[in-house]
Amino acid sequence: MTNIAMPSPVSTEEAQRQDRINGLLAQMGLDEKIGQMSQLQAGGGYVPEHIADAIRAGRVGSVLNEVDLDTINALQHIAVEESRLGIPLLIGRDVIHGFKTIFPIPLGQAASWNTELVEAAARISAAEAAGCGINWTFAPMIDVTRDPRWGRIAESPGEDPLLASAMGVAMVRGFQGDALCEVGAIAACAKHFAAYGAAESGRDYNTANVPENELRNVYLRPFKDAAEAGVATFMTAFCEIDGVPASGNSWLLDDVLRQEWRYNGMVVSDWESVVEMSVHGFTHDDSEAAYAAVTAGVDMEMASTSYRDHLEHMVHSGTVSLEHIDRMVGRILALKFELGLFENPYTQREEHPELLSRQHLKTAKELATQSCVLLKNDEHVLPLSASRLESVSLIGPLADDGYEQMGTWVFDGEAQHSVTVATALRELIGRTVDIRQLAGVETTRADSVDEFAQVRQVAAEVDVNILVLGEESFMSGEAHSRANIDLPGQQLELLEAVAAAGKPVIVVIMAGRPLTLERVLPLADAVLYAWHPGTMGGPAIADLLLGLAAPSGKLPVSFPRVVGQIPIYYAQKNTGRPPTDGTCLHMNDVPAQAPQTSLGMASFHLDAGFRPLFPFGFGLSYTQFQYVKITTSHHHIALGEALDISADVLNTGMHEGEEVVQLYVRDLVGSVTRPVRELKAFRRLRLRPGERQRISFRLHTDELAFYDRHMQWTVEPGHFHAWIGGDSEASLQTEFEVRAA
Numbered sequence: 084m085t086n087i088a089m090p091s092p093v094s095t096e097e098a099q100r101q102d103r104i105n106g107l108l109a110q111m112g113l114d115e116k117i118g119q120m121s122q123l124q125a126g127g128g129y130v131p132e133h134i135a136d137a138i139r140a141g142r143v144g145s146v147l148n149e150v151d152l153d154t155i156n157a158l159q160h161i162a163v164e165e166s167r168l169g170i171p172l173l174i175g176r177d178v179i180h181g182f183k184t185i186f187p188i189p190l191g192q193a194a195s196w197n198t199e200l201v202e203a204a205a206r207i208s209a210a211e212a213a214g215c216g217i218n219w220t221f222a223p224m225i226d227v228t229r230d231p232r233w234g235r236i237a238e239s240p241g242e243d244p245l246l247a248s249a250m251g252v253a254m255v256r257g258f259q260g261d262a263l264c265e266v267g268a269i270a271a272c273a274k275h276f277a278a279y280g281a282a283e284s285g286r287d288y289n290t291a292n293v294p295e296n297e298l299r300n301v302y303l304r305p306f307k308d309a310a311e312a313g314v315a316t317f318m319t320a321f322c323e324i325d326g327v328p329a330s331g332n333s334w335l336l337d338d339v340l341r342q343e344w345r346y347n348g349m350v351v352s353d354w355e356s357v358v359e360m361s362v363h364g365f366t367h368d369d370s371e372a373a374y375a376a377v378t379a380g381v382d383m384e385m386a387s388t389s390y391r392d393h394l395e396h397m398v399h400s401g402t403v404s405l406e407h408i409d410r411m412v413g414r415i416l417a418l419k420f421e422l423g424l425f426e427n428p429y430t431q432r433e434e435h436p437e438l439l440s441r442q443h444l445k446t447a448k449e450l451a452t453q454s455c456v457l458l459k460n461d462e463h464v465l466p467l468s469a470s471r472l473e474s475v476s477l478i479g480p481l482a483d484d485g486y487e488q489m490g491t492w493v494f495d496g497e498a499q500h501s502v503t504v505a506t507a508l509r510e511l512i513g514r515t516v517d518i519r520q521l522a523g524v525e526t527t528r529a530d531s532v533d534e535f536a537q538v539r540q541v542a543a544e545v546d547v548n549i550l551v552l553g554e555e556s557f558m559s560g561e562a563h564s565r566a567n568i569d570l571p572g573q574q575l576e577l578l579e580a581v582a583a584a585g586k587p588v589i590v591v592i593m594a595g596r597p598l599t600l601e602r603v604l605p606l607a608d609a610v611l612y613a614w615h616p617g618t619m620g621g622p623a624i625a626d627l628l629l630g631l632a633a634p635s636g637k638l639p640v641s642f643p644r645v646v647g648q649i650p651i652y653y654a655q656k657n658t659g660r661p662p663t664d665g666t667c668l669h670m671n672d673v674p675a676q677a678p679q680t681s682l683g684m685a686s687f688h689l690d691a692g693f694r695p696l697f698p699f700g701f702g703l704s705y706t707q708f709q710y711v712k713i714t715t716s717h718h719h720i721a722l723g724e725a726l727d728i729s730a731d732v733l734n735t736g737m738h739e740g741e742e743v744v745q746l747y748v749r750d751l752v753g754s755v756t757r758p759v760r761e762l763k764a765f766r767r768l769r770l771r772p773g774e775r776q777r778i779s780f781r782l783h784t785d786e787l788a789f790y791d792r793h794m795q796w797t798v799e800p801g802h803f804h805a806w807i808g809g810d811s812e813a814s815l816q817t818e819f820e821v822r823a824a
């Protein structure tokens with residue numbers, strides 16, 4: 084047995100914990116050590132005999148997917164009282180965007196750009212889960228992605244590394260609190276390490292071919308920040324990265340995570356991703372897969388049992404050293420000590436807050452409200468004035484579906500707790516306004532148009548038509564990618580039927596991804612994007628439609644015009660032939676017999692141009708904001724210095740509103756090409772009508788760092804442009820220079 088040297092200087096508490104770990108390791112047999120490295124599927128509210136036996140034998144370190152408090156306490160009792168060494172269990176669960184109180188899907192939470200609120204939501208999720216005995220969540224998912232075809236974009240924080248980092252760190256803080264041993268804290272898990280969001284064609288589990296420079300500058304950034312924020316665990320991705328599956332990728336799990344980042348938390352594989360390396364064709368069989376994973380640095384195997392079946396032989400034969408195993412088991416034990424499980428392995432329900440409490444639901448409504456993004460609002464058709472309404476229609480398959488509005492990755496939320504748009508509108512205006520509700524189509528996918536005649540009639544009779552359209556929750560999430568991201572089924576035809584009535588048309592969309600809306604927009608006077616808004620989605624949307632709240636959400640991901648534009652994102656490279664509005668004519672505007680060089684020789688699509696339908700960071704309010712007077716405190720600064728970039732923000736409209744002010748920077752020349760813009764900071768600002776505020780961002784040269792051609796983290800002197808505005812196409816621009824010294 085080896086005493087595991089802790090990373091340099093440790094506190095007394097950490098030294099004492101290390102002594103306890105070393106003491107335990109000294110008592111453990113090899114089979115018990117390997118047992119700690121195994122996580123088994125439980126669940127169903129009872130203790131399966133084979134699980135009980137394995138726990139008793141010290142062959143299980145963790146179970147996942149059991150959520151019944153008494154069953155979890157029974158599992159812990161077997162581990163603590165009936166096994167030889169009494170090592171408690173890690174109890175894992177996917178608490179992705181809520182436990183019983185369901186918050187908007189993470190992509191929707193990212194649209195709030197409100198890290199404090201996202202942290203508060205994670206805190207509530209942790210408290211509710213901990214109250215049921217769960218002590219480890221497999222969240223935050225911080226896979227940057229630029230492909231809305233990918234079903235798991237719903238769980239992601241969107242396309243931008245900085246926003247993804249901010250959301251990931253907020254969730255880690257929320258889940259883990261100030262100390263993991265505190266009541267209500269649970270261990271978080273940064274996943275899926277790494278580049279899972281780069282799956283080719285947006286097809287889940289597909290190959291991710293990402294050059295190291297882009298891997299470091301884009302996909303790894305949120306994971307590095309989560310590690311620095313103290314996330315307790317990492318989870319490896321299903322995908323291969325440039326030919327090497329993440330669960331067997333020693334460059335990623337050892338060179339980068341351990342050696343470069345000095346990360347000392349525990350790494351768990353994704354579900355059977357260890358043995359899937361043989362399916363990838365990276366290993367021949369489970370034994371080789373176990374060897375690849377354990378030598379790369381996967382401390383715990385989820386669901387599959389290749390560690391349990393093969394590691395003992397590898398240690399006895401000397402192909403895997405006992406020291407290596409001890410280091411891995413040490414990390415698992417360290418987490419259990421940090422969680423306080425040795426002192427308090429059992430959960431007392433009364434120590435925890437009630438599920439779905441008024442405060443929890445209030446926070447869920449607030450986050451859902453701030454997650455909604457107003458994409459269109461012609462003639463200020465929104466907010467509706469209830470006093471001037473006699474009747475409205477409420478049409479669509481998602482207007483009154485408490486299950487679908489919760490979204491993907493909802494294991495423990497229940498539809499009966501959801502408040503739908505229909506319920507919320509009835510509560511708010513049902514006494515004075517006639518609400519004519521019709522689904523119009525049976526489901527979002529249904530091809531039936533049987534109800535359309537009735538829909539047309541109602542649409543013609545009411546003052547305003549409100550539609551709630553989109554995707555059912557299963558149409559995003561794991562393994563649920565789409566090649567066509569239009570509104571599914573006959574929903575566009577339903578909208579056409581309603582629009583034909585000539586009354587104002589308000590469209591609310593619930594979806595787990597950006598949808599292609601080019602044909603929707605002309606048919607609607609207003610479009611509110613609600614993602615899948617969770618338990619309190621209905622009251623949030625109703626308040627926004629009626630002006631009891633004002634929309635402030637901003638897109639965390641670009642919306643393509645057509646699926647053929649994907650990947651499309653704001654932080655593109657300039658290319659040698661950057662597109663401009665002047666040079667990129669639409670092919671329908673080109674005269675017949677056009678010569679080969681008839682159009683600008685630039686990087687664009689003849690039939691879609693080069694701009695998204697809506698850019699990253701975009702979102703309207705019920706008021707208007709104007710940006711003027713951008714300045715920098717210095718025209719040039721030296722490496723290691725900072726400058727202030729400031730601008731005035733004015734509320735030029737009639738309503739009070741919140742704006743997410745964004746700072747973007749461009750490094751004009753680099754040793755590798757640099758994006759045409761990069762988000763560097765953002766801040767929420769509340770302004771009354773007519774109010775003007777000057778906002779300043781302090782930018783340190785360290786924030787301009789990137790991985791250069793030699794993969795060195797560096798800041799290169801040179802010229803920079805900067806913009807402050809309300810989205811990634813902000814036009815208010817300034818510049819500054821960074822000099823060597």
Ligand code: GLC
Binds near residue numbers: 177221353561
């Ligand atoms: C799934 C997911 C992962 C999840 C795990 C446990 O396949 O990829 O995100 O945490 O298995 O449910």
